Amino acid sequence: MDILSVSKGSGFAYEDAEVGSDEDVDILIDEDETRGDDVQLDGSVKTSVVTPGELVTDDPIWMRGHGTYFLGTNTYSSVAGTISRVNRLLSVKPIRGRYEPETGDHIVGRIAEVGQKRWKVDIGAKTHAILMLGSVNLPGGVLRRKSESDELQMRNFLKEGDLLNCEVQSLFQDGSASLHTRSLKYGKLRNGYFISVPSSLIVRAKNHSHSLPGGASVIIGVNGYIWLRKTTEDISQANNTSLSKNATAISAKGQYNVGSGSVSITRLEEESSWEIYSDVNDEISSTLRSTITRYANSIKALAFCEIGISVERIISAYEASMAYEDSGKLVDRETMETIGQQVINGEKYRGQ
Amino acid sequence: MSRFEIYSPEGLRVDGRRWNELRRFECRINTHPDSSDGSSYVEQGNSKVICIVNGPMEPSSKAEMSTSKATLKISLNVTPFSSIDRKKRSKNERRIQEIVTSLKRTFEQSIIVNKYPRTTISITLHVLALDGGLLSSITNAITLALIDAGIAMYDYISSVSAGFYNNTPLLDLNQLEESDVSFLTIGVVGKSEKLALLLLENKIPLDQLESVLAIAIAGGHRIRDLMDKEVRRHGDLRLSKLANK
Numbered sequence: 250m251d252i253l254s255v256s257k258g259s260g261f262a263y264e265d266a267e268v269g270s271d272e273d274v275d276i277l278i279d280e281d282e283t284r285g286d287d288v289q290l291d292g293s294v295k296t297s298v299v300t301p302g303e304l305v306t307d308d309p310i311w312m313r314g315h316g317t318y319f320l321g322t323n324t325y326s327s328v329a330g331t332i333s334r335v336n337r338l339l340s341v342k343p344i345r346g347r348y349e350p351e352t353g354d355h356i357v358g359r360i361a362e363v364g365q366k367r368w369k370v371d372i373g374a375k376t377h378a379i380l381m382l383g384s385v386n387l388p389g390g391v392l393r394r395k396s397e398s399d400e401l402q403m404r405n406f407l408k409e410g411d412l413l414n415c416e417v418q419s420l421f422q423d424g425s426a427s428l429h430t431r432s433l434k435y436g437k438l439r440n441g442y443f444i445s446v447p448s449s450l451i452v453r454a455k456n457h458s459h460s461l462p463g464g465a466s467v468i469i470g471v472n473g474y475i476w477l478r479k480t481t482e483d484i485s486q487a488n489n490t491s492l493s494k495n496a497t498a499i500s501a502k503g504q505y506n507v508g509s510g511s512v513s514i515t516r517l518e519e520e521s522s523w524e525i526y527s528d529v530n531d532e533i534s535s536t537l538r539s540t541i542t543r544y545a546n547s548i549k550a551l552a553f554c555e556i557g558i559s560v561e562r563i564i565s566a567y568e569a570s571m572a573y574e575d576s577g578k579l580v581d582r583e584t585m586e587t588i589g590q591q592v593i594n595g596e597k598y599r600g601q
Numbered sequence: 602m603s604r605f606e607i608y609s610p611e612g613l614r615v616d617g618r619r620w621n622e623l624r625r626f627e628c629r630i631n632t633h634p635d636s637s638d639g640s641s642y643v644e645q646g647n648s649k650v651i652c653i654v655n656g657p658m659e660p661s662s663k664a665e666m667s668t669s670k671a672t673l674k675i676s677l678n679v680t681p682f683s684s685i686d687r688k689k690r691s692k693n694e695r696r697i698q699e700i701v702t703s704l705k706r707t708f709e710q711s712i713i714v715n716k717y718p719r720t721t722i723s724i725t726l727h728v729l730a731l732d733g734g735l736l737s738s739i740t741n742a743i744t745l746a747l748i749d750a751g752i753a754m755y756d757y758i759s760s761v762s763a764g765f766y767n768n769t770p771l772l773d774l775n776q777l778e779e780s781d782v783s784f785l786t787i788g789v790v791g792k793s794e795k796l797a798l799l800l801l802e803n804k805i806p807l808d809q810l811e812s813v814l815a816i817a818i819a820g821g822h823r824i825r826d827l828m829d830k831e832v833r834r835h836g837d838l839r840l841s842k843l844a845n846k
Contacts, residue, residue: 298836300829301748302756302791318713318755327713327753329832331840344839345631346751347638347657361659375657375720423718555842 299326299341306339314340348373348448348472350426354417355457357438357470358428360407366400368407370415373448373472376425380407384418384429386436388523406526412438412476414458414468434458436525438468440533441478442541446552448473452559459560461567463540469558475548477541479533543570546579547588554589565592607766607781615777623761623773623820624734628741628831630749639750643742646775647732652742654750657720671717673708675701675724677739683731684776700736707788707798708743713753722752733775736786736800737761741824748832756791759825760798763787763817765805770813772820785813789821 299305302325309322316328317340326332330343350356350372361377362369369377382395382403407413413436418429430436451471458468460480468476547566551558569591570579578584605615612619624646632651633640639654660666665674677697681689690697712722724746726739740760747754764771764784774784783805788798796818805813 298833298840300757300832300836301754316753318753325755327755328751329748329836330751343751344836345639345749369659371659375659375717377659425719 297331298329298344299332300329301325301327305332305341310337311339312337314338316341316343345447345449347375349424350374350378350417350420350472352417352419354471355414355468356417356428356472357412357414357443357468357474357476358472359474360409360411360413363403363407363409366403368403370413370428372426372428372470373445373474374426376423378417378426378428380413380415380428380430384427384431386431386433386525388526407437411528412443414438414470414476437527438476438478439527440481440530441476442545444475444477444545444548446473446475446548446558450552450555450558452557454559461544461560461564463544463567464537465541465544467544467560467563469560469563475558477544477548479531479537479541481531539576543567543576543579546570546576549580550585550588551592553582553585554592556589556592562592562596565595569595605777607778608769608771614771616775620769620771621816621819623823624775626824626827628745628828630745630831630835637746637750639746639748639752641742641745641749643738643745645734645738645741646773647730648728648734648738649730650738650742651727651729652739652746653725653727654722654743654746654752655725656722656750657717657752658723660719660721665721666719669718670714671712671720671722673705673712673714673722673724675704675708675726675743677701677704677726677728679728679731679735683728700739703736703798703800704740704743707740707758708747711754711756711758711790711797712747713755716753722747722750731776733777733779734762734773734786736798737773737788740788740798741828745828745832749835756793757825757828758788758790758797759821759828760786760788761817761820761824763813763820765809765813768809770809770816772816785817787814787817787821789818789825791825792822794818 305317305324305326307323311324313319313324316326316330317324318327319325324339326341328341328343328346330341333340333342356372358370358372358378360368361371366382368380370380372378382399385406387393387395387399387406413430415428415430415435416432417426419427421427448471451469451473453471457471458466460466464480466478466480468478470476544563544567547570548558548563550570551562551566556562566588569588570576573579573584579588608614608620614620616624618624625644627644629642631640632642633653637653637655641652643650643652657671660672665672676692677700678692679690679697681687724743726742728735728739737760740758744754744758761772762774762779762784764774764778764782766782771778771782774782778784783803785799785801785805787796789795790797
């Protein structure tokens with residue numbers, strides 16, 4: 250059993266402790282000065298970890314961003330993470346933490362509360378996000394005014410526990426988000442399966458909803474909530490931003506028509522029927538169910554290996570998982586590790 | 602004279618340590634990554650504590666919400682099998698309540714609570730084995746779990762107990778010593794000599810208090826270094842995995 254000695258001297262405690270702690274302070278200052286220089290001189294910030302209370306820089310030239318606090322001219326770290334520098338802004342990115350919403354993020358959320366003209370949505374952030382009645386599409390078209398009767402039947406549109414995909418419209422002063430679903434690709438979710446992974450694993454991309462091989466589609470919420478569902482006609486149309494679809498649209502017609510890849514307002518009105526708030530699932534075949542399960546377990550394997558999640562990797566993990574007959578076996582520890590390794594190797598191979 | 606000597610003339614304590622030696626201190630962070638935002642496990646000698654932090658998150662009721670800062674919820678569970686005599690301790694026991702209150706006050710000072718308005722941070726503690734130093738091992742476990750959760754703090758709070766026996770200060774007492782020696786528990790703020798927590802439940806002569814505090818602060822610094830090492834180890838591990846992203 251190793252016991253840790255605090256001070257080795259045999260004299261009286263107080264002097265010992267004093268000397269010991271003084272030495273500590275000297276070492277601290279030396280280290281931190283070199284760290285400060287590192288940040289300034291190379292321009293590349295050291296990638297090592299800083300911990301709470303650690304002096305990041307004593308130069309007052311830096312603006313203090315997230316994850317830091319200051320006393321006098323000294324800037325200290327307040328979380329364990331890595332230093333990031335954008336121009337003069339110095340911030341510390343925590344290694345772990347809850348999802349922090351940003352304007353424009355495509356996310357998946359769950360209704361937590363129905364309130365006055367608004368829904369509270371659990372998006373895995375520090376606080377619930379707000380979805381105003383005015384920022385959803387209601388049956389009857391976009392240009393419809395929201396009346397009192399709409400307020401009274403808010404639960405008929407979205408009720409507690411419903412899942413929806415939406416976009417962060419703006420952020421409030423305290424960092425909580427305001428959402429909107431004013432597009433055909435957003436709205437209530439059904440016909441599928443929900444998975445939650447750490448939000449830090451999601452690779453931000455241009456497009457977060459994709460069709461997958463095998464009749465399934467996926468919405469990879471930036472907040473780490475993922476929805477796997479059956480591909481239906483309107484989904485494949487709403488996924489208009491996917492490059493391949495646009496390419497086929499162009500090649501088929503020989504020319505690119507303005508708006509052919511997007512939904513016209515008139516169509517939006519046609520589609521904005523009560524259908525979009527339906528709670529009833531379509532008929533889903535058992536083969537599709539097992540495909541979705543396999544996709545879900547592939548995503549879990551990626552999350553277990555802490556590999557960033559993108560649609561390419563989901564497909565590649567799904568293909569790797571085909572080696573295992575029983576998709577229930579995929580959640581075994583060794584299997585998940587093997588699949589993660591195969592995905593990484595596959596990428597290296599293709600990269601060469 | 603009792604069966605054992607608290608501090609022998611040769612300068613050895615019941616478990617063979619000298620007066621200024623800490624017990625074995627081991628810690629792990631991120632022990633429960635799937636079920637919590639931050640988690641830690643601390644062993645201080647034979648005391649073993651698990652800490653789970655969830656939050657900052659939406660408060661369960663409006664009443665406990667503050668518009669200016671985060672509210673802390675601490676629940677401490679001392680398991681019946683943790684000490685030699687098996688007995689059930691309720692969460693409402695006065696001693697437990699006192700510890701929770703002092704922890705709440707300590708961490709409301711060291712967490713930057715005004716960064717998280719309208720939220721709750723819930724801290725759950727399970728004491729699996731208890732061999733003295735209840736408050737200090739809990740405090741260290743909370744510090745680590747909060748860091749793991751990425752919650753902004755001013756500095757580490759490292760905690761250790763120290764007693765005074767026969768004109769000698771003794772560092773980091775175990776259960777046997779705690780029952781015979783008057784002792785205090787402190788929480789040191791980072792590498793400074795500031796205290797975020799000081800609990801003295803019995804008496805220490807005022808003129809000796811300084812020497813006891815000095816050895817406790819030095820011990821606290823040592824524990825801070827050990828915790829820092831673990832945080833960095835885990836941080837580097839995470840960064841190496843992030844290369845896959």
